[in-house]
Amino acid sequence: MLSERYFGGPILTMEPGPRPEGVLVSGGRIVAVGTNEELKALDPKARAVDLAGRTLLPAFLDPHGHLSAVASTISLAQMGTAESFSQIEKALGDFRTERRVPAGEWVVGNGYDHNLLVEGAHPTRQVLDAALPENPCLITHASGHMGVANTEALRRMGITAATPDPAGGKIGREEDGTPNGYLEENAFIRLAAGFVPRPTAEEALDDLRAAQEKYLSQGYVLAQDGMTGKAEYALLAAGARAGLPLDVVGYADLRNAPELAKEPPVGRFSMGGYKIFLDGSPQGWTAWMSRPYEGEADYAGYPAWTDEQVTAFLSLALGEGRQILAHCNGDAAAEQYLRCFAAARQRMGAGDTHRPVMIHAQLVRRDQLERMGRFSMIPSFFAAHIWYWGDTHWKNFGPERASHISPLKWAQELGLPFTMHQDSPVIEPNVLESVWCAVNRVTRKGRKLGCGLAVTAETALKAFTIHAAYQYFMESERGSIAPGKRADFVLLDADPTAVEPMKIRDIQVLETIKDGVSVYRK
Incomplete structure (x- = not known):
């Protein structure tokens, strides 16, 4: 069986302890990490792969996005x-x-x-x-x-x-x-759905192939389809049958296509649970807030559903033992999620093993994050909002609330294994840009936004690796460089933890390796 020994550059394992000198891989799995001498002794015939100063990390996992929408918008x-x-x-x-x-x-x-x-x-x-x-x-x-x-x-x-x-x-x-x-x-x-003509099956598959190549070029080996309906399911299943290389996890549209959550895996495509929306967009003035938008007497956005409806949705998911992802931007939406999750859990007699996710959590408060920990609820932050819409949030919510968007440091202090995402196709699936945003917290206009909520580059990288694996119940298989795990790696041209923080965004993905096989090379 072909084996390889990686050495000669920084290796960020996302595991505690000192960095190893090398990684030994065989049959698509990590055999060992350690010193070069130790790995040579374990397998003297392993092919030597000199990193030549490049940085090796676990490949990235997408905590939230819409792969089918990326495909549908490419053309x-x-x-x-x-x-x-x-x-x-x-x-x-x-x-x-x-x-x-x-x-x-x-x-x-x-x-x-x-x-x-x-x-x-x-x-x-x-x-x-x-x-x-x-x-x-x-x-x-x-x-x-x-x-x-x-x-x-x-x-x-x-x-x-x-x-x-x-x-x-x-x-x-x-x-x-x-x-x-x-x-x-x-x-x-709802009103516009169904009127725009869809591409042919062949055209849609070509677009999906191009979308997957985009993710692979950014170091991702797994992408999410965060609101899977019947048409999206059909496309992703077709892509899996066609042998497209990316692993994909879909989350069924709980309102319109809940039956999809029960579908068995098709190749590299599987269903992870359910998804619902509880509010809208903070930059679009539709996120549901507990206090009015800046300059408004009483307008604070609005909910997508009543408490009774949300509790029923969550009860269905808990009753089936399925994970649920809920889109919550405003703190009122976050409050509804927490309130209704507690009611559904009591109704169904459920425990804390479902790892529910709060998607975006843009304006979640610290007291809400504390309560999320009681439910083993995972915040998945859209931290790139700081750069893309931070100035808009400053205008919409005022300095105090705007400075607290994407409060990564609070989540870290509370011991929550938070993740981050790009919500593609909202923005490109660029991990290094999101890490840059989390570390620097700077807006387009150069305004520093809540510097006390910044995290280190290594903490931010964990949001796309070991913590993302935990969100997917895959922590024993993926997310870190450790013996027994899949040999999924990304090679970068610099170490994000060692460069000047403002240069993190300039780091390039040079290669993506999945199960020991190169699937992208710059």
Whole structure:
């Protein structure tokens, strides 16, 4: 059996104790770690792999993202860099020309952020009409919680002045009640669903392949599909049958497709439990807060569900012994999750073995983190918010609350094995950028945001390795470099724990190794 001995560079095991000089691998498993002499004695014939100064870590595991959505947005009009309405118009017009989209066919865009536009507002149907007068058009906000449709798209969706706002959603309107194109939360997620044409099975599989390659290039060997419906399940299962290399864990849409949680594994694709949304986006003013947004008398966002509904959802998951992930950005949503989880646990007589996860936990309070520990609940932070939307949070919530977003240090002090994520396709699945954000806590405008809540690079890396493995109940198999575990590694061109903190984001992934086999090389 082929064996290899890695040596010659920093080795970050994510295990306690001193760093080893080398790692011995055989048959896709880690055999031993130790000094070079010890490993040579164990297997004199092992192939020597000189790291030549490169840094070896456990490969990364994605604690939360939407792989199927990454795939579905790869072939869309990209507008994440747009800084004005005119640039959105240009991106859409260029896309239609380059793709030769005929009149009457849909044009779909992804990734605009009103917070970054000079107008400081969402575009309207008229803006999209100017770019695409002969095509239905729908564009998605970077958060994924809202979007804008043009006039023809609204017509095809059947959204008119007489259409009521759905529960947990909002239709933007002009003074006379005519929809202005803006669709928020359930108005976007539910009312717009099903109208945009899907790619062919072959095209979708090609997009999924490209999405997986993107994750592998960032050092990930496992990605999450954090809201799996029937269409997403079919695509991911097809990818697994086609032999795509990435391990994928899906979480069934608890409201619309709960039966998927019971599906058996298909190759490298398996179901991990359930997912629900409890509120919206802090940068989109839809996160549910216990105190009003800055400058507002009483508006504090809103919930997606009542307590009775949330308790019923959680009771179902606990009754089946399945893990549940709940999207909570605002502290009121976090409070509802804790309140309803306690009620469901009492109702079902459940213990603390399910490892429930609070996704995003942007504005969670310290007292709430303390209570999460009683339920073995894991906070999974979207720490890159500090850079991408920290200045927006400063404006929306004021200095005190904004400085406490993604409170990683609190979680560490309380002994919570927190994870971090990029919520892709909201942002790129770039681990080193997230580590940089967690260590430096600096915004786009250079504002230091809650420096006392920063953590070290090694602590941040654990959020994507050993702690992520714990979240997935995989800590005996993955997440650290230790004997018996899978030989999943990532090679970096520098040691994140040794470089100047502001340079962490510049570190490059050079190679990704999965089960002892190289699956990506820069």
